Amino acid sequence: xEMTQSPxxxxxxVGDRVTITCRASQSVINYLNWYxxxxxxxxxxxxxxASSLQTGVPSRFSGSGSGTDFTLTISSLQPEDFATYYCQQxxxxxxxxxxxxxxxxxx
Amino acid sequence: EVQLVESGGGLVQPxxxxxxxxxxxxxxxxxxxxxxxxxxxxxxxxxxxxxSGSGGGTFYADSVKGRFxxxxxxxxxxxxxxxxxxxxxxxxVYYCAKEGWLQSxxxxxxxxxxxxxxxxx
Numbered sequence: 001x002e003m004t005q006s007p008x009x010x011x012x013x014v015g016d017r018v019t020i021t022c023r024a025s026q027s028v029i030n031y032l033n034w035y036x037x038x039x040x041x042x043x044x045x046x047x048x049x050a051s052s053l054q055t056g057v058p059s060r061f062s063g064s065g066s067g068t069d070f071t072l073t074i075s076s077l078q079p080e081d082f083a084t085y086y087c088q089q090x091x092x093x094x095x096x097x098x099x100x101x102x103x104x105x106x107x
Numbered sequence: 108e109v110q111l112v113e114s115g116g117g118l119v120q121p122x123x124x125x126x127x128x129x130x131x132x133x134x135x136x137x138x139x140x141x142x143x144x145x146x147x148x149x150x151x152x153x154x155x156x157x158x159s160g161s162g163g164g165t166f167y168a169d170s171v172k173g174r175f176x177x178x179x180x181x182x183x184x185x186x187x188x189x190x191x192x193x194x195x196x197x198x199x200v201y202y203c204a205k206e207g208w209l210q211s212x213x214x215x216x217x218x219x220x221x222x223x224x225x226x227x228x
Contacts, residue, residue, distance in 0.1 A: 030212070031212055031213070033214040033215070035152075035215075037152075041220075042202055042218035042219060042220055042221055043144075043152065043202070043215075043218055044218070045207075045214055045215060045216050048209045048210070048212060048214040048216075049209065049210045049212045049214075052209065052210055054209075054216070086151065086152055088152075088214075088215070090212060090213040090214060093206070093213045094140055094142060094157035094159075094166050094206065094213075095154060095157070095166060095168070096142070096154055096213070096215070097154055098144075098151060098152040098153065098154065099151075100151045101151040101152070
């Protein structure tokens with residue numbers, strides 16, 4: 001299963017609403033996870049099952065979608081949110097392919 | 108607290124071999140599948156291999172099948188990745204990650220800090 005994210009990068013300001021999309025080459029139902037990775041650090045699970053927030057993740061993050069189309073939204077971008085975000089399908093677990101990533105940069 | 112600590116990375120020549128280890132603590136290691144994910148410099152995440160909790164099931168990306176071997180020693184709470192016939196384009200940070208089940212759906216809920224493998228002559 002191939003995962004395609006868009007955009008590959010974006011520039012935004014603190015306080016902006018940011019939306020990242022992820023499309024699967026076939027239905028993954030809601031077997032979709034989102035990870036955040038900061039430079040030089042390991043990825044961190046943000047959202048699982050397409051829309052459920054991992055413990056400790058701020059409520060400004062949200063996920064939606066099912067089937068082949070998914071979105072990650074940050075309602076009000078904070079300085080600590082500048083990072084790269086990856087979607088991952090776990091429908092074909094344990095072979096959980098990742099999207100190409102979306103780098104969120106400061107405008 | 109879950110902790111995953113990778114080791115074993117380093118510089119290796121093309122065609123050479125390396126064995127990575129991932130020491131786990133803070134959870135019942137044998138109850139969880141484990142995964143290796145790699146990231147080439149400046150690139151995205153690539154799923155490499157996974158192993159079931161018992162070690163009886165192993166899975167590989169097509170790009171590494173036949174050259175890499177994943178294994179685990181549940182008595183030592185340690186995951187391994189034996190990498191043979193390494194290629195220059197396999198230079199990457201290799202992460203181990205724990206598979207968790209939240210709402211009955213799988214995700215990689217804990218990650219190690221990664222170990223750098225450099226394949227170069």
